[in-house]
Amino acid sequence: MLRNSGSHAFRPCGSLYSPREKTSKVSLVAHRREVTVNSLHNYIPEFIDEFYQKAVGKEKTDRNFIIKVYVSGEYLDQHVSLERGGFDFQKEKKGSDLDFGIAQSEIEVSAAELAISAVSNDVQARREKKTQRIKNYVEEQAPWHRSLMGKIDVTDLAYNATDEQIEGKLQSEKYRLEVKTRGAVKHLLESEKTEDLKHKTSEIVQMVSDTSKNDLAHYISMRRSVIDIFEKSLQTGDDGKYSSEGVVHDIIFPRKGDSDQTPFEDHNLWLIDERLNFTECLSSDTPLEGKSGRPDILAFDHRMVFRGENEASNPVTIFEFKRPQRDDFANPSSKEDPVQQIIRYVRKLRDGEFTTPQGREIKINTNTPFYGYVICDLNKKVKTWLEEEKDFKPLPDRKGYFRWHDSLNLYTEVVSWDKVLKDAMMRNRVFFHHLRI
Template identity: 60%
Template sequence: MSNLNIKRAVDNIRSGTSVYTPITEVVVNAIQAIEETENSDGLVEIRADRVRQANLDDSAPEINGFTVIDNGVGFTDEHRESFDTLYTAHKIQEGGKGFGRFTCLKYYEDVNYISTYHKDGSFYNRSFSMGKEKEIIVDEGVTPSHENSTGTTVKLSNPIKNFPEKSLPQIARRLVEKLLPYFISDKGCPKVVLAEQDGSDAIVLNEYLGSGIDALIVEVKKANGEFLVESNSLEPGNEFFVQTFKIYSPATSRSRISLVAHRREVTATSLHQYIPEFSEEFFDNAASGERDKDRNFIVVSYVTGSYLDKNVSLERGGFDFPKEKPDMVHYIAQRQIEEKAAIYSQKAVDSDVEDRKSRKISRIEDYVRDNAPWHRQALTKLDYSSIPHNPSPSQIDSVLHQQEYREEARVKGEVRKLLADDNVESLKEKAGEIARQVSDRSKNELAHYISLRKSVLDIFEKSLERGPDGKYSAEDVVHDIIFPVKKDSDQTPFRDHNLWIIDERLNFTEYLSSDKELNGPNSDRPDILAYDKRIGFRGGNEASNPVTIFEFKKPQRDDFVNPSSKEDPVEQIIRYVNQIRKGKYKTPKGRKMQIEQNTPFYGYVICELNQKVEDWLEEIKDFKPLPDRLGYFKHHGSANLYIEVWSWDKALNDARMRNRVFFEKLGIS
């Protein structure tokens, strides 16, 4: 008589079990019962019980449970006492934990047993149910039997949650993969059959394993073997054996490593965690050499060993040893075992994996060459196994950035270590190598910067094009590309603007203003319509340093040349220069602008140079054409002001020309 809190025991069952755990638990018990009789005609039948009500769509009815029938030794008195004892040691040699039967109550409301056993020359029937409160065995009855053979029938009824599959072939595939360690055991395995409740549509699970063209599970012997996992422990048990199989038309597309304890699959880890090229299923080749889409398969490696048998958890849903790193108690971690097993798994599809690796490397190198040349140096030290199979550009970028960050951190650490070393000989020996590594990092940054320039010019060119509606870009678009509207020096440091499009020297100027009043609210500034924006820069507040002023006019706009216009960009620049000379403006920090008589001023007007504007510049403003005829210039001696008027095309073409050699060196021209 037992006295347990069965509900609590069931509720405490940890994760790692599934709806298939009770079925495999009962089937394994049935196999062990047959092995105990040494019956050469052992048979385990799994019958699917379905609800009586048919579905409106004529699909198969839901499964309401399973009945497992075996011709094993039956529930003898010894087996009965063991069943009624929590954590019984009765099957400890077979890996029994004395708890597995309770997983049945986690997934099914009712678990019933009917068994015929032999005792003292006679046969008896024993029937009972699993209790749900304090008694493990309830409603027990024992009567003489008219049978002349032993066996047990276990009925799992009323699933707590709907069983996920209806199709017998699907269920059979999952059970085969769970029970495969028994089918391949040296001990042999009795016949295991899955069928409907009336015995129809029978599927022999043993027949899934074979070597012919029609076999659904094929052992790959070249991918089998023994391996050791090194540890600090002197205890025996670090030897493992792996058997690898191709499983055709699998229920999942992910290959895996299955760790087995006492001939039962305990854990299943996706192989792609160790070799990314296993993330997709594989295909056999047809006679034509092309892949045969009807012969898709995954690779499953089953790992056995005494260490696994000794450390399997109570519910057989996991192991007691840690997953990642060994601890003080367990000298081998799960990852160490799986890493070794993955090497054997690859042997099953070596050519396919190598082909996938080659294509992945080409994909990564093509991406870096065409889109991210600043990562070229990182490729030389990249661990390609850290990148998924068929990686997206964002995945490639992410891994390469992490690689560069680790490399930068390593180099900085070496520099700090070197600087702290008082050994002169050590300094001589290491300084050159570390300096080269620092230089490599700088080259990467430069390549990244140049590539960004290429992208900026592509965007700039696009902004000058007419859209499908026949109109040009929104009024602030072009201006914002060169310099953000209404920003100041604190908001827009040199690395965040693109004034290099106009002149490289402007990268090193001290900003004065951009579309902001130079002397507080309501002070003079150009019209706020698009491209009537003024930008002023200066390289330090010294009288000898020049002041540069810009005026932008929207592409295709030429009304500023009309006599009635108040937006003459040349006159606006002259007016700003005269006001600055008279001391009306201060720097953003509130300091007086240092202006002398000889302080140089430069003005740039960037606009559309059509015939109307060109005539205006030559005939009215007395400007001279630049040699390329894409701009005009004039020197205003009284203001010490030099002005150039450019077309938008000139700004773009000149910027491309100045950067062309860098683009070509990076292979992105």
């Protein structure tokens, strides 16, 4: 007898060795007959598998076993149904015991907790293994959840939880903490007691900070994945060929999209320039006002304050992407000279030939600054072309070239894919280091 509480008796039937069933059970008994049977792991996840006992004494072999708990008492005898297929009290707790009586689940939960004493070491070992499994998942796959590890209760998480189940549990806990934080902030702001502000502000600010750190860590981890994919796209495939302009283009910014269709969190313009995270107007691979022959990306960039306004003082940034290892645009007969294309785009913009995706006038005057970027591989042919035919000067790291076009108020850079990758990694390296990714 494990325990006698009121009119309920909890009795282990002893260990069942080499059982036909693989999971431990709890049975509710009325008038000495079994009425209901449920699995203990519904309440204690660690009971889902058989337990293991090493051979001791005269025993020659190790054995598997399960636990079976029987619950009997006057309360069960009095409330068993006439058909003996169940009980006439509630299965799940809905209100107070005085109004609805004790629920079946309450009885089974108590039985499950008592059953732990029979295999306490095994259950503890399994809980430690589960906790370590969650820690490994966070460290290896979801470092942004590290702040939750000391706060989350994983008692009810499945013993052999999948990655999806672990992530779901972590997300649920994150949401719970966010709701708690918002409630605390609201209560503090609505409080008329100055003492509340004095004593609780520091605690609540820390709660807000922890939530923000979680989101920031997730964002940085996603950046790491994007950089890895971007680096892979610059390598040759199994066929020895490099990715097309379209592949690398879609990594940076989806084709056939504009700012109305592609919010900032869905593009990766930060690979090129952090200032391009927030822009007023973006278009990609679609003609402005139905006209073709336009730049890959057109962006109105607010360099100091991101106000989302189409103002003539805001610079316009234009990009041209060229497939890795491609250099035919440097041929004298080429009609795809990216430097000249950018110059032509600037002239058309200044002449008012294009409108925004919303059909509004693009506000440009003689003082509007323009920035043009050509992103390509810089082999000897391209470098010679830039230096001798285009009069470009090398950047300090020799991984790019620049030129100022005074009459158009246009600054143009030609930079290598390697430089884009290296600079993006360098800007984010400190964050990757802190997250150990």
